[in-house]
Amino acid sequence: MKMNFCTPELPVTDVGAAIDALRQLGFRDAWTYEDSFACMFGDGDIEIYLRKDANPQPVTLYFKVDDADAFYARYQASAEVVTPIQDTSWGMREFVGRIVDGHVFRIGHGQAEAEDRRTTSRSSGA
Numbered sequence: 509m510k511m512n513f514c515t516p517e518l519p520v521t522d523v524g525a526a527i528d529a530l531r532q533l534g535f536r537d538a539w540t541y542e543d544s545f546a547c548m549f550g551d552g553d554i555e556i557y558l559r560k561d562a563n564p565q566p567v568t569l570y571f572k573v574d575d576a577d578a579f580y581a582r583y584q585a586s587a588e589v590v591t592p593i594q595d596t597s598w599g600m601r602e603f604v605g606r607i608v609d610g611h612v613f614r615i616g617h618g619q620a621e622a623e624d625r626r627t628t629s630r631s632s633g634a
Contacts, residue, residue, distance in 0.1 A: 513553050513555070515547075515555045515556065515557055516556055516557070516567070516569055517556075517557040517558075517559050518556060518557070518558055518559070518564075518567065518569075518609075518611055519559050519560075519561030519564035519565065519609070520558050520559065520560065520561065520564055520608055520609050520611075521560070521561065521562065521564060521608075521609055522560075522608070523540070523543055523544065523545065523546050523558050523559075523560050524543065525608055526546070526558045526607075526608045526609070527540070527546055527548065527558065529586075529587065529607050529608045530548045530556065530558075530607070531548075532585075532586035532587065533582065533583060533586060533587060533607070533613075534550065534551070534582060535548040535549060535550050535554075535556070536548065536549050536550075537549075538555070543560065544559070544560040545557065545558065545559055545560065546558040550571075554571070556569075564609045564610075564611075566609060566610035566611050566612060567611055567612070568611070568612040568613075568614060569611070569612070569613055569614070570614040570615075570616075571613060571614070571615045571616075572616065572617065572618070573615055573616065573617050574617060575617060576593060576600075576601045576602055576603065576615055576616045576617045577593060577601070579603075579615050580592075580593040580603050580615070583603070583605050583613075583615070587605050587606065587607055587613075588605060588606045588607075589603060589604070589605050590604040590605055590606050590612065591603055591604035595619065596616075599618060599619050600616040600617065600618055600619065601616055601617055601618075601619055602614055602615060602616025602617075603615055603616070
């Protein structure tokens with residue numbers, strides 16, 4: 509059995525405003541259901557659902573990308589940067605931004621010497 513991908517669902521007060529914000533970051537429309545639900549596609553296998561909610565609680569999404577610096581340049585022009593791009597002690601080059609309704613996007617790429625933990629993770633089972 510295999511999990512193929514995960515589609516996060518962001519609660520937002522205004523689906524149309526959230527669509528516009530994600531378009532500015534390079535996402536494209538997939539489909540919309542009235543004013544209460546929508547799906548946006550990013551590059552690769554990235555897919556985000558937007559769900560209308562009167563009182564959304566912010567969430568954080570982490571995006572691994574091929575060039576965090578290029579994404580940072582685009583992000584600076586169209587969204588709030590919370591933490592500027594930097595090299596981390598855990599082997600990533602990343603930045604943190606905020607979009608509609610306080611949702612946080614962490615965006616980064618692994619540095620050359622960083623380990624890809626998807627192939628070396630330990631099983632939690634005994």
